[in-house]
Amino acid sequence: MSKQISHRYLFLLAAAALAGSLAFCPVIPVNASSEAELRLETHRAMEIQSNDIPDWPDGPVTGAESAILIEAETGTVLYSKNIHQRQYPASTTKILTALIASERCGMDETVTFSHDAVFDTPRDSSHIAMNPGEELSMEQSLNAILIRSANEVCYAVAEHITETTDWSVFAGIMNERAAELGCLDSHFVNPNGLPDEEHYTTAYDLAMIGRAFFANEMLCKITLSRRIDFPPTEKLPSGKLENNIMKIIPTGEYAYEYIVGCKTGYTDAARSCLVSSAEKDGLKLICVVMHDEAPWQYLDTIALFEYGFSNFEKVNVAQTDDRYSIDNTGLFYSGNDIFGSSQPFLSLNQDDFILLPRTASLDDTESVISYDTENENQAAVISYTYRNVPIGSVRVIFSAIRKEHSLFDAAPEDMPSIAEPEKPVIFVNVAYILIGMGVLAGVMLIMLLVRAILRNYQFADRKHRRRKGRNGRKEWKRRNRRMYKN
Numbered sequence: 001m002s003k004q005i006s007h008r009y010l011f012l013l014a015a016a017a018l019a020g021s022l023a024f025c026p027v028i029p030v031n032a033s034s035e036a037e038l039r040l041e042t043h044r045a046m047e048i049q050s051n052d053i054p055d056w057p058d059g060p061v062t063g064a065e066s067a068i069l070i071e072a073e074t075g076t077v078l079y080s081k082n083i084h085q086r087q088y089p090a091s092t093t094k095i096l097t098a099l100i101a102s103e104r105c106g107m108d109e110t111v112t113f114s115h116d117a118v119f120d121t122p123r124d125s126s127h128i129a130m131n132p133g134e135e136l137s138m139e140q141s142l143n144a145i146l147i148r149s150a151n152e153v154c155y156a157v158a159e160h161i162t163e164t165t166d167w168s169v170f171a172g173i174m175n176e177r178a179a180e181l182g183c184l185d186s187h188f189v190n191p192n193g194l195p196d197e198e199h200y201t202t203a204y205d206l207a208m209i210g211r212a213f214f215a216n217e218m219l220c221k222i223t224l225s226r227r228i229d230f231p232p233t234e235k236l237p238s239g240k241l242e243n244n245i246m247k248i249i250p251t252g253e254y255a256y257e258y259i260v261g262c263k264t265g266y267t268d269a270a271r272s273c274l275v276s277s278a279e280k281d282g283l284k285l286i287c288v289v290m291h292d293e294a295p296w297q298y299l300d301t302i303a304l305f306e307y308g309f310s311n312f313e314k315v316n317v318a319q320t321d322d323r324y325s326i327d328n329t330g331l332f333y334s335g336n337d338i339f340g341s342s343q344p345f346l347s348l349n350q351d352d353f354i355l356l357p358r359t360a361s362l363d364d365t366e367s368v369i370s371y372d373t374e375n376e377n378q379a380a381v382i383s384y385t386y387r388n389v390p391i392g393s394v395r396v397i398f399s400a401i402r403k404e405h406s407l408f409d410a411a412p413e414d415m416p417s418i419a420e421p422e423k424p425v426i427f428v429n430v431a432y433i434l435i436g437m438g439v440l441a442g443v444m445l446i447m448l449l450v451r452a453i454l455r456n457y458q459f460a461d462r463k464h465r466r467r468k469g470r471n472g473r474k475e476w477k478r479r480n481r482r483m484y485k486n
Contacts, residue, residue, distance in 0.1 A: 036293045039063075039065075039271070039291075039293060040063040040293050040296065043062070043063050043064060043065045043291070043292075044061050044062070044063055046065070046081065046082065047081075048061070048079070048080070048081045049080045049081060049082075049083075050077070050078070050079050050080040050081070053387050053388075053389060054387050055357070055359070055360065055364075055387060056357060056387065056389070057307070057311035057312075057357050057358075057359070059078075059079040059081075059304070059307050060300075060303040060304065060307055062081065062289065062292070062296075062300040062303065062304070063292050063293055063296040063300055064081070064289035064290055064291060064292040064296070064297070064300055065082060065085070065087070065290060065291035065292070066081060066082040066083060066085050066087055066202065066203040066288075066289070066290040066291060067079065067080075067081040067082075067083075067203060067287075067288065067289045067290070067300065067304065068080055068081070068083045068203040068204055068207050068287070068288050069285060069286070069287050069304045069305070069307070069308050070207050070211075070285065070286050071283070071284070071285060071286075071308075071312070071355050071392075072210075072211055072214060072215070072277065072284040072285060072286050073284065073353075074353070074354065074355060074391070074392035074393070075182075075208070075211065076354075076355040076389075076390065076391050076392055077204075077389070078285070078307075078308050078311075078312055078355070079304055079307065079308070080204075081203075082203070083202060083203045083204040083207075084184065084185060084202050084203075084204055085202060085203075086185060086200045086201070086202060087200060087201065087202060087203065087270065087273075087290040087291055088193075088195065088199065088200055088267060088269050088270035088291075089193050089199070089200070089201045089206060089265060089270065089273060089290070090193045090265030090266055090267045090270035090273050091126065091149045091192065091193045091263065091264065091265035091266070091273075092193065092206060092263050092264070092265040092273045092274070092275045092288075092290075093188065093190075093191070093192060093193030093199070093201075093265070094145050094146065094149065094154060094191075094192060094193065094263060094265075095146075095206075095209055095210065095213045095219075095263050095275060096174055096177065096178065096188065096209050096213075097145065097154050097157065097158070097174070097191040097192065098142050098145050098146055098213070098219055099177070099209065099212055099213045099216065099219065100161070100173060100174065100177055101138060101141070101142060101157050101161065102142065102216060102218065102219060104161055105138045105160070105161065106138065107137065107138050107139040107142075108137055108138070108139070109137065109138040109160070110135050110136075110137060110138075111135065111136050111137070111138055111140075111141045111153075111156050111157055111160045112133070112134075112135050112156070112160070113130045113131065113132055113133065113134050113135070113136075113152065113156045114132060114156065114159055114165060115132045116155070116159075116165040117130075117132075117152050117155035117156040117159055117165070118130055118131060118132050118152050119132075120152075120155060121151045121152040121155060122151075122194070125151050125194060126148065126149040126150060126151055127150050127151055127152050127153075128144050128148055128150045128152070128153065128228075128240055128242055130150075130152050130153065130156070133235070134235055134236050135233075135235035135236060136153070136156075136230070136236065138157070138160075140228070140230055141153050141156065141157050142157075142219070142222055143222055143225065143228045144228060144240070144242075145157070146219065146222045146223045146263060147222065147223070147225055147227070147228050147242065147244045148228060148242040148243075148244070149263075149264070149265075151192040151194060154190075154191040154192035155167070155191065155192065157191065158170035158191040161173070167189070167190050167191065168189070170191055171188050171189045171190060171191075174188040174191065175187060175188055178201075178205065178208075178209060181208045181209055181211070181212055182205075182208040182211075183201070183202075183205035183208050183209065184202070184204065184205060185201070185202050185204075185205060186200065186201040186202065186205040187199065187200055187201075188201070193265060193267075193270075194267075195267050195268075195269055195270075203288045203289075203290050206275050206288045206290070207275070207286050207288050209275075210275050210277065210286045210288065211286060213261070214260060214261050214277035214284075214286060219261065220260050220261030220277070221261075223246075223249070223261040223262050223263060224249050224250065224259065224261060224262075225244060226243065226244050226249075226250075226251065227241065227242060227243045227244060228240060228241070228242045228244075229241050246262055246263075246264050247295065247298055248262055248274070248276065248298050248301065248302070249262065253295075253298075254295065254298035254299065254302065256278060256301075256302050256305065258278040258279055258280045258305065258309075259276060259277070259278050260276075260277040260278055260279050260284065261276065261277050262274065262275065262276035262277070263275050263276070264297070266294075270290070270291065271290075271291045271292060271293060272289075272291075272292045272293055272294045272296070272297040273288075273289065273290045273291070273292065273297065274287075274288070274289050274292070274297040274298065274301050275287070275288045276288075276301055278305045278309075280309045281309075282314065283308075283309060283312070283313070283314055285305060285308045285309070287301050287304045287305060287308075289301055289304075310358075311357055311358055312355050312356065312357055312358065313355070313356060313358050314353045314354075314355060315353055315354050315355070315356050315362060316350070316352075316353050317348060317352060317353065317354060317362075317382070317384070317394045318347070318348035318349065318350050318352070318394065319350075320362055321348075321362055321367075323367070345398065346379050346396055346397070346398060347396070347397060348382075348394050348395075348396060348397075349394060349395040349396075349397050352392070352393070352394040352395055353392060353394075354384045354391045354392030354393075354394070355391045355392055356386060356391060357386070360386060364386060365384050365385065365386050365391065366384070366385050366386075367382050367383065367384045367385075368382070368383050369381070369382050369396075370382075370383065375395075377397055377398060378395050378396065378397055378398075379396045379397065379398060380395075380396040381393050381394070381395055381396065382394045382395075382396065
């Protein structure tokens with residue numbers, strides 16, 4: 001009996017000691033960590049579609065479920081992984097909201113916070129603790145949206161633009177603008193990306209929105225700012241001071257030296273998302289990673305940028321493609337005119353370029369000319385592909401504009417400017433006209449020579465006849481005198 005009691009006490013003491021030791025150990029979220037690792041492992045095993053393109057540089061393995069890398073100007077897709085798969089965008093939604101606000105509003109406009117804008121924002125979401133009736137300028141609002149991802153500020157900006165608290169009105173504007181930017185499979189229902197099953201986009205669509213967003217220098221500059229610092233005013237008594245928590249910007253934990261702009265996003269359903277742009281040696285890229293795990297949204301983005309800068313280059317077609325060389329084909333020459341050699345009336349746009357893998361050459365590409373262009377200054381567009389991948393296009397533009405002034409360019413100062421209706425362009429071969437004029441001049445010269453010869457012949461004949469007549473009269477007189485003497 002005493003042995004049983006002693007064993008029981010020993011067991012209780014051991015249990016108490018174990019419980020005490022656990023009390024001083026840090027709590028490890030085993031389930032959360034294992035779930036994140038499982039997602040990363042699953043995503044890394046997914047197919048990278050761009051790696052299936054023949055002779056295309058192999059892209060890095062990423063932990064994002066969807067990822068894309070494009071060249072900003074041409075839109076050429078350099079890396080693609082489930083780019084058309086629907087994903088929740090979380091706060092990356094805000095680049096579209098900020099873009100619309102920058103396009104429709106002046107930066108000095110006043111944004112007033114309504115009760116709905118403040119209290120429809122969940123307290124556990126990103127915000128800057130605005131109160132009903134407080135005011136920010138539109139510029140301050142964009143700073144709050146892009147630097148601190150303030151959800152209530154997104155609501156207030158949407159109200160300011162639509163003059164209603166019905167978010168669906170602004171969502172309609174978002175969907176319309178997204179379609180204009182080339183989005184194919186997006187649907188937005190709110191201005192901030194708070195969770196909603198009907199609020200979704202794709203990596204490709206977010207990159208298309210990014211092309212317009214990162215082309216705006218002001219918006220890019222805001223995203224890289226370290227903090228917002230709004231001084232106190234009558235309508236903002238406490239002012240605001242908030243830090244930028246994005247880790248890829250300068251001085252951040254994963255700072256990338258070539259970064260141009262960025263916006264992060266996170267919800268439990270969306271996981272970690274990042275849309276960003278970087279520029280190096282004149283090559284500007286846009287990267288989107290969606291449904292990734294922290295901090296891999298930064299590491300995967302940097303790996304994709306390095307892949308793009310290392311494996312692709314811009315090629316200026318006007319300077320390198322002799323298939324459309326004016327000197328070789330004469331395709332774009334207007335001929336010669338009476339004032340000397342004409343400049344070509346068509347030329348390839350000197351600013352247009354295509355994207356090629358560094359291992360490829362222009363001879364490996366295929367091109368197609370389209371004359372279906374709505375721009376009156378363009379005659380055609382030449383589109384290029386490499387291994388059936390669109391890599392950019394070049395515009396054929398009208399260039400028959402004299403760079404030097406001449407007497408014939410001047411017009412009387414007092415002559416009114418009259419807008420004439422458009423007329424069809426008629427191209428005349430001036431060489432044929434000059435040849436015709438030469439033949440006509442030659443014929444006229446021959447005619448003048450013949451006429452001169454004939455006139456000289458007739459004059460000599462008349463002179464001979466006159467001389468003959470005078471001699472005849474003298475002979476007649478002599479005969480008469482002889483007869484008279486006889």
